[in-house]
Amino acid sequence: MSTEPKDVIDLLAGIEPGSSLDGIRARRLQARENAQKSYLALFEPADIGDVAVAERYAVAAFVAGIHAEPAAASFYSAGFARSADRSELVDVLGAEIERARTEGPYGAFPAGLLSVEDKGGLIHRIAGKSRSVLGGRLAAALEHAHLLVFHPRDANPAAIRMLLEAGWSNTAIVTLSQLVAFLCFQIRTIAGLRTLGASLGHGASVSAKAS
Amino acid sequence: MSETIVVRASKDQPVTFTQEELGWLPWLDPLPEAEFTERHWAGLVERSRAKSDYFRLLVRDPQILEARTKTDKDIFYNIADGLPRAERELAAAATSRYNGCIYCTSVHARFATVHSKRRDDIQRLLDQGVGADLGERWNAIVSASVALASTPSAFGQEHIEQLRGVGLDDAEIVDVINGAAFFNWANRLMLSLGEPSTVVDA
Numbered sequence: 001m002s003t004e005p006k007d008v009i010d011l012l013a014g015i016e017p018g019s020s021l022d023g024i025r026a027r028r029l030q031a032r033e034n035a036q037k038s039y040l041a042l043f044e045p046a047d048i049g050d051v052a053v054a055e056r057y058a059v060a061a062f063v064a065g066i067h068a069e070p071a072a073a074s075f076y077s078a079g080f081a082r083s084a085d086r087s088e089l090v091d092v093l094g095a096e097i098e099r100a101r102t103e104g105p106y107g108a109f110p111a112g113l114l115s116v117e118d119k120g121g122l123i124h125r126i127a128g129k130s131r132s133v134l135g136g137r138l139a140a141a142l143e144h145a146h147l148l149v150f151h152p153r154d155a156n157p158a159a160i161r162m163l164l165e166a167g168w169s170n171t172a173i174v175t176l177s178q179l180v181a182f183l184c185f186q187i188r189t190i191a192g193l194r195t196l197g198a199s200l201g202h203g204a205s206v207s208a209k210a211s
Numbered sequence: 212m213s214e215t216i217v218v219r220a221s222k223d224q225p226v227t228f229t230q231e232e233l234g235w236l237p238w239l240d241p242l243p244e245a246e247f248t249e250r251h252w253a254g255l256v257e258r259s260r261a262k263s264d265y266f267r268l269l270v271r272d273p274q275i276l277e278a279r280t281k282t283d284k285d286i287f288y289n290i291a292d293g294l295p296r297a298e299r300e301l302a303a304a305a306t307s308r309y310n311g312c313i314y315c316t317s318v319h320a321r322f323a324t325v326h327s328k329r330r331d332d333i334q335r336l337l338d339q340g341v342g343a344d345l346g347e348r349w350n351a352i353v354s355a356s357v358a359l360a361s362t363p364s365a366f367g368q369e370h371i372e373q374l375r376g377v378g379l380d381d382a383e384i385v386d387v388i389n390g391a392a393f394f395n396w397a398n399r400l401m402l403s404l405g406e407p408s409t410v411v412d413a
Contacts, residue, residue, distance in 0.1 A: 024382045027292060031285035031389060037278035045274050068363040104362040105310050112226030117311075117340070148399045149362055153311030155403035157238045170239045171271040177403055178275045185396035191364040192388030196381065199371045 007036050009186060012071040013193040014202060021197050035186065042179050043079070051175045054083040055138060058093060059176065062142050063183045065097035066149055071194075072187050092133045096142065100124045104150035121151055140166030141176055148180045223408045225313050228337035230320045230330070233313070234408040235401065241267030256280045268404060279396070286389045294379070294386035297326035298352055302387050304333065305353040306360050306394035309341050314407035315398050348377040355384075356391035 009032075015021045025032050043056055057080040064072040081090050106121035124146040126139040134142070140163055147159060163173050217238055225233060241264045242251065252258060254273025260266040269276045287303070290296050300323035307315035320337055324330040335343040341357045344350065351373040358365040374384050401407075 020381065021385070024385050027382060028285050028289060028385075028389065030289070031282050034278045034281040034285070038275060038282060041272075041274040041278050047274070049272065066362070105360065107311060109311060110224050110226045110313075114227060144403075148403055152399045152402040159403070160238050173239060174269060174271040174404070175275070177400055178269070178272060178279070181396045181399035181403075182275070182279070184399055185392050188359050188364060188366075188392035188395055189388060192359055192366055192392060193385070195366055195368065196371055196384055196388065199368055200381070 005040075007032065008039050008075070009035055009189055009193065012075060012190045014197055015193060016202065019197075019202055020200060021193060021202060025193075035189070038182050039186065042175075042182060049171060049175060050169055051172050051179075054080070054085065055141065056179060057083045058089070058134075058138055059141055059145050059179055060183055061093055062097055062100070063145050063149055063180055064187060065094075066100050066102075066146065067184075067187050068101065069187045069191060072183075072190060076183075088133055092130045096126060096130050096134075099127065100142075100146050102150055105152065107151035107153035109153065123147075123151075123154075137167045140168065144176065145180045148177070149184060223410045225317075225407055225409050228308060228313055228316050228320070230317060230324060230333065230337065231409075232321070232411050233317045234411045235265055235314050235405055236408050237264045237268045237405040239268060239404060241265075242271050243267075250274075253277060256284075265401070265405070269400070283393060283397070286386075286393050292382065294383040294390075295326070297323055297329075298349075299386055299390040300326060301333075301336075301349060301352050302356045302390035303394045303397075305336060305341055305356040306391045307398050308336060309357050309360050310395070310398040310402070312394075312398040312402050314401050315394060317407070319394075351377045351379075352387055355387055356394075359388065359391045360395055 010022070010025070015025065043053070057076060060076040061073070061080040064076045067073070077090070080093065084090055102122045104121065106119040108118040109115060124143060126134065126142055131139045144159060144163055147155060160173065163176070168176065217240060244261055244267070247261070250273050251270050254270045254276045255261060255266055256277055266276070287296070287299050300319050303319040304316055304323050307319060316337065320333050324333045327333070332345045332349065336345060336353070341353055345353065355366065355370040355374055358367070358370050371384060374387065379387070
């Protein structure tokens with residue numbers, strides 16, 4: 001490759017070289033570079049392990065889609081469309097994103113004083129027809145991703161057991177958890193920086209593209 | 212490779228938010244040190260982290276752990292300029308309180324207290340939740356962190372204006388965004404791969 005790939009947070013937040021936000025991000029250079037290295041570690045890892053690229057993009061497209069963050073959703077759904085071997089998968093994932101949208105965080109606390117703060121919400125299960133197209137392994141990953149995005153405090157050993165039963169190894173579960181959790185960070189960083197950029201008169205071209 | 216799930220008795224699970232030190236128990240087997248390659252050691256960044264079950268579990272994927280750790284360190288420990296350390300920890304603690312991560316809240320509430328010397332205010336955040344009145348400046352940081360933790364994001368111009376109104380410049384606002392956003396990553400790992408324990412060296 002002749003050029004460095006563009007920093008994904010800058011790209012999706014609409015941060016232009018030489019802008020004031022570009023200068024501010026440069027003061028946390030290690031964080032900026034390692035947020036990008038985290039993205040590369042998850043989508044272009046040196047060792048792909050046993051989580052396929054198409055699985056990684058499917059989960060990412062789902063996570064970005066249920067966050068209703070347009071720039072990230074377009075970016076990762078394009079990645080999924082490139083890596084998926086059947087266009088049917090893309091359509092089914094899109095339908096599942098629509099069904100899975102809600103507002104978080106919610107969930108239950110350990111029984112006791114905090115129980116008054118328990119808040120119920122959607123527990124997303126992949127529809128039977130979608131499951132047959134996506135397969136049990138990917139369906140389990142998407143259900144787990146929904147849990148982590150919207151109601152992470154409901155996570156429990158049973159959720160881990162479902163992943164193991166669907167064919168996810170210990171190491172693959174770590175990668176999947178990092179993938180979903182990283183995206184929760186990256187998407188919020190993009191949303192925050194774009195909002196700040198807008199207050200400085202930056203980023204008009206990105207918000208136009210995203211709308 | 213072992214695929215054993217580690218099922219824990221939950222009798223020592225904390226049931227409130229606390230500034231006390233807690234332990235953390237993994238639900239999946241951490242990688243035994245005997246199976247570490249050089250890549251695993253590099254992924255830990257600091258060799259001493261091999262003592263921690265949490266890091267020995269995450270090191271199963273060393274490339275992402277290494278990049279995550281370096282991101283974390285710069286966001287919280289690079290204090291050459293920008294937001295004071297205490298307020299970066301406040302953003303982390305408020306995010307953790309809102310998402311419901313008792314373990315992360317305990318660590319970062321403790322750090323926020325150490326750096327701010329405002330133990331009672333931090334305890335009010337823990338006891339009353341993210342609506343606690345902590346004074347104008349801290350309220351603005353908590354409210355921005357909470358808006359950013361919401362899905363979909365509720366972070367808007369009003370949060371930027373509120374932060375500017377209490378004296379934060381753009382670089383300090385970026386430190387709030389980075390610190391709060393990062394804990395949406397950390398909380399989800401801690402909450403979904405294991406559980407806290409009141410026994411520190413469990």
